[in-house]
Amino acid sequence: MRVAVIPGSFDPITNGHMDIIHRASMLFDRVVVLVVVNTDKNPAFTPIERVLLIEKATKEWDNVIIDCYDGLLVDYVERVGACAIVKGLRAVSDFEYEFQMALYNKKLYPKAETVFMTTSPKNMYLSSSGVKQIAAFGRDISDFVPKVICDEIMQRLNQKKGE
Numbered sequence: 001m002r003v004a005v006i007p008g009s010f011d012p013i014t015n016g017h018m019d020i021i022h023r024a025s026m027l028f029d030r031v032v033v034l035v036v037v038n039t040d041k042n043p044a045f046t047p048i049e050r051v052l053l054i055e056k057a058t059k060e061w062d063n064v065i066i067d068c069y070d071g072l073l074v075d076y077v078e079r080v081g082a083c084a085i086v087k088g089l090r091a092v093s094d095f096e097y098e099f100q101m102a103l104y105n106k107k108l109y110p111k112a113e114t115v116f117m118t119t120s121p122k123n124m125y126l127s128s129s130g131v132k133q134i135a136a137f138g139r140d141i142s143d144f145v146p147k148v149i150c151d152e153i154m155q156r157l158n159q160k161k162g163e
């Protein structure tokens with residue numbers, strides 16, 4: 001069975017992530033969307049909240065599962081026997097960081113390949129941080145995040161504003 005891991009912060013998941021997850025689910029037998037807990041960042045959603053949102057948004061896709069992890073990515077990849085780490089690339093700005101990560105990961109665990117997928121043109125500009133800023137100012141984010149979790153995301157980000 002060919003397993004791919006799609007790691008990220010997903011704080012929150014956007015339509016850009018959804019597109020990459022869906023396309024990967026057609027290429028691999030199983031796709032694990034991995035919410036990686038990054039202690040450097042100050043997230044809007046807890047890891048469990050992010051897992052639940054992604055589960056809801058991807059529930060139609062049978063071979064997609066969601067997990068949460070706070071270690072080194074390659075250790076997880078080895079543990080689940082994945083052959084690929086899938087990443088979406090938006091533009092030149094993503095490339096340098098992703099290239100470096102891919103080389104580290106290849107060095108640490110040569111059995112897995114990093115597979116880059118070009119983001120669909122309609123999602124080129126989307127980012128979780130952009131979505132958070134727009135929602136914090138009370139503007140509609142329904143074009144940027146999955147419809148089924150849009151209200152939940154909006155509610156939380158508005159709540160944060162009022163804290």
Ligand code: PNS
Pocket residue numbers: 007008009010036038071072073074101104105
């Ligand atoms: O969505 P993001 O924040 O761009 O995702 C970055 C992420 C979580 C994929 C990256 O930070 C990561 O892989 N973190 C786990 C720690 C690790 O394995 N780092 C690679 C070697 S330096």
